[in-house]
Each structure stands twice: as C-alpha cells, then as structure tokens.
Amino acid sequence: MNLVEDHAAVSDRAALARDLVAAWERQQEVYIPAREARFDLMVEVLGRVRPHQGESLRVLDLACGPGSATRRVLARYPRAEVTSLDLDPLLVELGRLDLADAERRPTWLTGDLRDPSWPGLLPHAAYDAVVSTTALHWLTGAELSAVYAQAHALLRPGGVLLNGDYLPTRRPGGAVADLVRRIGEDREERAVADGALDWETWWDRVRATPEFASEVAAHDAIFAGRVSADSPSRAFHLEALREAGFADVDLIWHDLTEGLVCAVA
Numbered sequence: 001m002n003l004v005e006d007h008a009a010v011s012d013r014a015a016l017a018r019d020l021v022a023a024w025e026r027q028q029e030v031y032i033p034a035r036e037a038r039f040d041l042m043v044e045v046l047g048r049v050r051p052h053q054g055e056s057l058r059v060l061d062l063a064c065g066p067g068s069a070t071r072r073v074l075a076r077y078p079r080a081e082v083t084s085l086d087l088d089p090l091l092v093e094l095g096r097l098d099l100a101d102a103e104r105r106p107t108w109l110t111g112d113l114r115d116p117s118w119p120g121l122l123p124h125a126a127y128d129a130v131v132s133t134t135a136l137h138w139l140t141g142a143e144l145s146a147v148y149a150q151a152h153a154l155l156r157p158g159g160v161l162l163n164g165d166y167l168p169t170r171r172p173g174g175a176v177a178d179l180v181r182r183i184g185e186d187r188e189e190r191a192v193a194d195g196a197l198d199w200e201t202w203w204d205r206v207r208a209t210p211e212f213a214s215e216v217a218a219h220d221a222i223f224a225g226r227v228s229a230d231s232p233s234r235a236f237h238l239e240a241l242r243e244a245g246f247a248d249v250d251l252i253w254h255d256l257t258e259g260l261v262c263a264v265a
C-alpha cells in the first residue's frame, strides 16, 4: 500500500467508525429511551466535583464501550483527562477513531474488570470521578463488589462514582416487574419501528464491515458463549457501595429498571 492509499484507508476507517458509533448511540436508546437525560445528569454532577489537581477533571470510564460516557464528559469538559477502559477491542477501537479529533484525547485501554489487576493498567493512581454506563450488570455480585472497592480506592476523598445501569428493583415475576417489562418492550418496538437498529442488527452491521474484521475476530474470541450474569439488584448496588467504603450513596435518577447511582468517596 502506498502512502496515499494508506491515508485513504485510515480515513475510511475513521468515517466508518463515526457511522457505527452514531448507530450505536441510537441502538442504546432503543433500550434506554431516557439515556440522554441520564448522561446530562452525570455530567452535571461532574461539574460539582472539584478537580484535585489544576483545572482538569480526571475521570475514569469503566466498561466504556465506544466511549459513550467519555464523549459526553469531553463535550462538556474538553480539558478533562479521561481514561476509558473496556474488555472489547472492537468497541475501544471505534471509540478511539471517533474521538481522535478531541481537544484532549482519552487514554483508551482494553482490560477485564473481572481480573483484579485491572487498576494496574491505568495511567493515574487517583481520579476525581469514576463513571460507568449500561455495563456493570454484566458482573456477578462478587465481581461488582470488588470493582466498587477498587473504584473507591482510586477516588480521592470527595470524588464521585456514578453508575448508570440496569438496576432491577426486584427479581422478575411480580406484577409490577411484569408491567415494567411490558412497557420496556413496547418502547423497544416503537424505537425499532422508528428506524433504530436493535442490538443484533447493530452487530450484523459491524460484521458486514470488512475494515473491522480483525477487531470483530478479537471480539468473538473474547465474548463467544458469554452470557450476562443474573444482574444484581438496585439494593445490592447501594449496599455494595456502602461496604466498599463510600461515605454517602444514593439513587439519584431512575426510569423503569434503569437507574443512576451516585456515591461520594
């Protein structure tokens, strides 16, 4: 490949990544219609966290996917130093390409939150905020408790943890849980009818993009056969955060089973 072709291939991948990330954002809204309100509240909370060094807020985005929370943090605080970590090399690469022109680029890392050594990957020993969205429900209760304890250890006193996630109020089966489930399903159907890709169709689109074939192969090697854990309940999250040592913990937003927990170190 000569230099001109090389450059064209790089900008092709960047353009494809931007399209895939835009489709990802819409796909996530199929399942979380109020997702943007949740992100707005997250960045508003971050605006009240005083950075411990100079002017730049230091934020860690756990299980960042293609940088959904990272993107909102940088949109509001362009000088923030964001570290963005995820298990999936494909999603990390899409995020990296999509945010390549950011005033201050995030530090992108691939790592597994189930492996207790993940904090060793980070470029900093202390953060002002740890955020995560739609991801920690992949973890078992024991894994989640360990991640909360590690997040607490990484936060300076007064720093915040914000987890916007699937936080079921109770085990499925009750009448209220059934109502909530059916309302959620109706919302999903309407969003797809409106043209959004659902989860499977989004992945079909990525698989039909040969420019990302090697990242898709890496994704498949990691995720083949993996099923999401039986997601910990809302009460479990709040208790696990208290046990991790956070001084104050509460649910500050929710919509059906989606919630945002806030914990101050």
Ligand SMILES: C[S@@+](CC[C@H](N)C(=O)[O-])C[C@H]1O[C@@H](n2cnc3c(N)ncnc32)[C@H](O)[C@@H]1O
Pocket: 028, 062, 063, 064, 065, 066, 067, 068, 069, 085, 086, 087, 088, 091, 111, 112, 113, 114, 132, 133, 134, 135, 136, 138
């Ligand atoms: C539904 S996506 C959400 C991504 C992004 N935070 C968002 O809100 O759009 C769930 C993410 O969790 C990541 N994930 C799942 N298990 C993980 C683990 N053990 N360690 C790190 N990331 C993990 C997946 O790779 C995926 O990117």
